Amino acid sequence: MGSHEISYAEYRTIGRGSGPFIALIVALLLVIVAGLAAAHTMDSEGHHITGMNNRIVWGLPHVFAIFLIVAASGALNIASLSSVFKRKRYTPLARLSAVMAIALLAGGLMVLVLDLGRPDRLIIALTHYNPVSVFAWNVMLYSVFITVSGIYLGVLLAPDAGDPKRARWVSGIGIVALSWRLALTTGTGCIFGFLVARQAYDAAIMAPLFVAMSLSSGMAVFILVLCATAYWAKRPQPGAAFDATLGQLARLQGIFVALTSYFVIVRHLTNLYAAEHGEIERFLLIDGGLHPAIFWIGQILLGTLTPLALLLGIPWLIAKPPSAKRIVLAAGAVVIGGFAWLHGIVIGGQAAPLEIFPGKEIIEGDLIDGNPVGYSPTLPEFLLGLGGVASALLIIVIALRLLRILPKSLSGDADETDAVPKVSEASGSGL
Numbered sequence: 001m002g003s004h005e006i007s008y009a010e011y012r013t014i015g016r017g018s019g020p021f022i023a024l025i026v027a028l029l030l031v032i033v034a035g036l037a038a039a040h041t042m043d044s045e046g047h048h049i050t051g052m053n054n055r056i057v058w059g060l061p062h063v064f065a066i067f068l069i070v071a072a073s074g075a076l077n078i079a080s081l082s083s084v085f086k087r088k089r090y091t092p093l094a095r096l097s098a099v100m101a102i103a104l105l106a107g108g109l110m111v112l113v114l115d116l117g118r119p120d121r122l123i124i125a126l127t128h129y130n131p132v133s134v135f136a137w138n139v140m141l142y143s144v145f146i147t148v149s150g151i152y153l154g155v156l157l158a159p160d161a162g163d164p165k166r167a168r169w170v171s172g173i174g175i176v177a178l179s180w181r182l183a184l185t186t187g188t189g190c191i192f193g194f195l196v197a198r199q200a201y202d203a204a205i206m207a208p209l210f211v212a213m214s215l216s217s218g219m220a221v222f223i224l225v226l227c228a229t230a231y232w233a234k235r236p237q238p239g240a241a242f243d244a245t246l247g248q249l250a251r252l253q254g255i256f257v258a259l260t261s262y263f264v265i266v267r268h269l270t271n272l273y274a275a276e277h278g279e280i281e282r283f284l285l286i287d288g289g290l291h292p293a294i295f296w297i298g299q300i301l302l303g304t305l306t307p308l309a310l311l312l313g314i315p316w317l318i319a320k321p322p323s324a325k326r327i328v329l330a331a332g333a334v335v336i337g338g339f340a341w342l343h344g345i346v347i348g349g350q351a352a353p354l355e356i357f358p359g360k361e362i363i364e365g366d367l368i369d370g371n372p373v374g375y376s377p378t379l380p381e382f383l384l385g386l387g388g389v390a391s392a393l394l395i396i397v398i399a400l401r402l403l404r405i406l407p408k409s410l411s412g413d414a415d416e417t418d419a420v421p422k423v424s425e426a427s428g429s430g431l
Helices: 019-045 060-075 077-083 088-114 119-127 134-157 164-193 206-233 240-273 275-287 290-312 324-351 379-402
Strands: 008-012 422-425
Touching: 019 088, 019 379, 060 077, 060 088, 060 134, 060 164, 060 206, 060 324, 060 379, 077 088, 077 164, 077 206, 088 119, 088 134, 088 206, 088 240, 088 379, 134 164, 164 206, 206 240, 206 324, 206 379, 240 275, 240 290, 240 324, 275 290, 275 324, 290 324
Parallel strands: 008 422
Antiparallel strands: none
């Protein structure tokens, strides 16, 4: 195919009126209502009904929120592969990628805002901007990311997206979106990297670690949504092209998991080498009770070794790509590992003993200094986190119904050319 030749991708919406579609909407709404009710209960009764305390001020809802925010950045990676890196195999999936980025970030921010204790005080952060606060930076990063992703999606939805002039706009906005999502994930990592009051944080490697984890988690969530949509709505239609694209996504997933594990290893080895972090590492990896178990079983075994074995193990050595079932299982394991990773950073980092007076022995009042602290999440916290996940999924489902973002098939542009597929619109039909 020549560089000026235009290929076609036919997009459709999902159907309406079917029993499974209505049941899915109702189920998601019920979970969202339960999450809102949990947030209202915590706001009315106070955070004493949660497992949080004076040491654990970021609980399970923050784990959900940060995972969704990090995954939102990684979910946009598919669109970046198409418009920035000119990998035209992924062009039909760019619209879904942009929608998922917006939806996941919106769900994460919903949890984040409702877990503040006083959500109404968010207006203070907006009207009294503190330029030296990393938290204030992230308010700007999140707002601009949604705006840029929305513009990106609008350009991708344009009927003349295949026009060479419009293609330059797609590429330019794609570069801006790529740059900003890297900045967003770096900013999220800097929240922990700049937090010098906690010995478990305070490391510059937190920024690239969060970037790597965003690529891995975002790809896993995208694969799960793509496969669920293809199974449910029969779009994209299964076939050789779909299997080839899914295989490429799986290979990228394995690479991202390996990259994340590299930064995790470097982080822990660096802390083990530094004498002042020896006790923290011992707590997180050996004698911290539940936290080492979550790290070794959840993050390492399920979140790292399992997907690596499924995606980059024996199947690739014998030149046979893994089946769709193995790819879905690997993506699910990556999601579980992502939650375990964030649990260790967010909650494990706060539960670890604090050494406020190094080299000194505390005679009285050692509640804060030198002792670990326990944390058991309660039902309202869990429901609030699930409400954020359900909100993200509801936005995706509504977008699938209202917008033509699902390609009928992935066979229209299997080769890697510099052309941008021209869009052919078609209305949805019933499931």
